[in-house]
Amino acid sequence: MGEGKRSIWVFGDYRNYFQNRVTLQLISRASDLAKAIDATVCVTVFGHGVDEWVWEYTCHGARKIYVCDHEKLKFYSNDIYLHLMEKLVREHRPEILLVGATAFGREFAPRLAKRLKTGLTADCIGLDIGEDGLLVQTAPAFGGNMLTKIVTPVKRPQMATVRPGTFQEIPHDNDAVAEIVRVPLPDDLPEDRVTLVSSVRQPERVQKLEDAAVVVCGGRGMGSRKKFRNLYELARILGGEVGATRPVVYSKWADEEALVGQADKHISPRVLISFGISGAIQHTAGIRDAGFIIAVNKNPHATMMKMADVAIVADANQVCTALIKELRKRIRS
Numbered sequence: 001m002g003e004g005k006r007s008i009w010v011f012g013d014y015r016n017y018f019q020n021r022v023t024l025q026l027i028s029r030a031s032d033l034a035k036a037i038d039a040t041v042c043v044t045v046f047g048h049g050v051d052e053w054v055w056e057y058t059c060h061g062a063r064k065i066y067v068c069d070h071e072k073l074k075f076y077s078n079d080i081y082l083h084l085m086e087k088l089v090r091e092h093r094p095e096i097l098l099v100g101a102t103a104f105g106r107e108f109a110p111r112l113a114k115r116l117k118t119g120l121t122a123d124c125i126g127l128d129i130g131e132d133g134l135l136v137q138t139a140p141a142f143g144g145n146m147l148t149k150i151v152t153p154v155k156r157p158q159m160a161t162v163r164p165g166t167f168q169e170i171p172h173d174n175d176a177v178a179e180i181v182r183v184p185l186p187d188d189l190p191e192d193r194v195t196l197v198s199s200v201r202q203p204e205r206v207q208k209l210e211d212a213a214v215v216v217c218g219g220r221g222m223g224s225r226k227k228f229r230n231l232y233e234l235a236r237i238l239g240g241e242v243g244a245t246r247p248v249v250y251s252k253w254a255d256e257e258a259l260v261g262q263a264d265k266h267i268s269p270r271v272l273i274s275f276g277i278s279g280a281i282q283h284t285a286g287i288r289d290a291g292f293i294i295a296v297n298k299n300p301h302a303t304m305m306k307m308a309d310v311a312i313v314a315d316a317n318q319v320c321t322a323l324i325k326e327l328r329k330r331i332r333s
């Protein structure tokens with residue numbers, strides 16, 4: 001039996017919540033899409049002792065939540081989670097199903113799509129509803145050289161994984177309400193082929209680049225690894241994170257996880273300060289949701305300078321050093 005009304009589903013991937021709020025970002029985008037096709041935003045939550053996540057998703061825009069809470073679901077199991085999700089999707093037939101492109105989502109979503117015999121667009125950086133009511137899924141293609149728009153005209157659900165940081169979450173609303181549907185553990189669960197021996201959380205940075213409100217981003221124009229390190233000090237003072245272009249990462253001035261661009265991290269800080277970056281499309285595709293952009297470049301005609309709200313024609317390293325000095329003075333006084 002399908003839903004009375006059409007539905008858009010988001011898989012509740014809460015396991016790395018404190019490093020990664022992609023599920024909240026997807027609920028937010030699903031809410032926009034739902035308005036266009038008159039659908040209900042539903043979230044699935046599987047696990048054990050998951051009420052706090054049900055509450056969190058409710059406060060961030062979910063209108064219906066399917067919860068399966070059982071000790072057998074305490075740890076993620078491919079076989080069991082897929083079985084459960086497949087059953088629910090077949091029963092309720094959502095129009096659209098969104099999964100975060102986390103390590104988990106990248107493993108889970110293609111297998112689910114295969115079982116449901118539907119299409120899946122991986123690593124989307126844009127989702128819209130087209131004139132015909134279909135989900136238009138924008139994703140990098142051909143090694144990140146171009147963006148493609150993909151639709152799933154016949155098969156259902158229309159499935160996509162979406163990069164963390166692509167969309168802004170809806171602010172927390174304590175008064176929000178959602179319908180909670182308790183799903184019993186099916187009695188035809190498959191045998192779990194994997195036995196989990198232990199689970200240890202890998203220590204991560206407290207703040208992710210994708211979630212940072214301030215990002216200081218550096219390019220080849222910083223000149224050297226030593227000069228590039230100054231950006232870390234500036235970011236620290238501003239309470240932000242450091243991003244980098246591909247040449248910088250290739251030169252080992254910054255770690256790979258700092259790479260910003262269409263094939264890598266998609267960031268949406270409130271303030272982005274860009275130092276010595278030309279503004280190649282592969283980089284700017286990753287910063288198009290930045291709020292206020294300040295760019296520093298020797299070349300006033302660089303694309304990055306044209307994109308900026310404030311463009312400073314100057315030596316990147318000199319501006320960075322002067323900013324650090326001035327901010328330190330202000331902190332002391």
Ligand SMILES: Cc1cc2nc3c(=O)[nH]c(=O)nc-3n(C[C@H](O)[C@H](O)[C@H](O)COP(=O)(O)OP(=O)(O)OC[C@H]3O[C@@H](n4cnc5c(N)ncnc54)[C@H](O)[C@@H]3O)c2cc1C
Binds near residue numbers: 143144219223279296
């Ligand atoms: C398939 C593919 C995927 C790619 N994916 C990505 C990606 O995800 N992310 C990414 O970043 N790139 C990506 N690239 C590379 C991208 O095309 C650009 O080459 C790269 O973004 C340029 O980096 P940049 O701006 O640091 O360097 P450059 O293009 O060399 O620009 C340096 C800038 O610094 C300025 N400058 C020089 N000296 C100074 C100074 N002293 N003070 C101030 N300004 C100065 C220059 O005027 C120039 O504008 C990809 C390329 C390909 C082919």
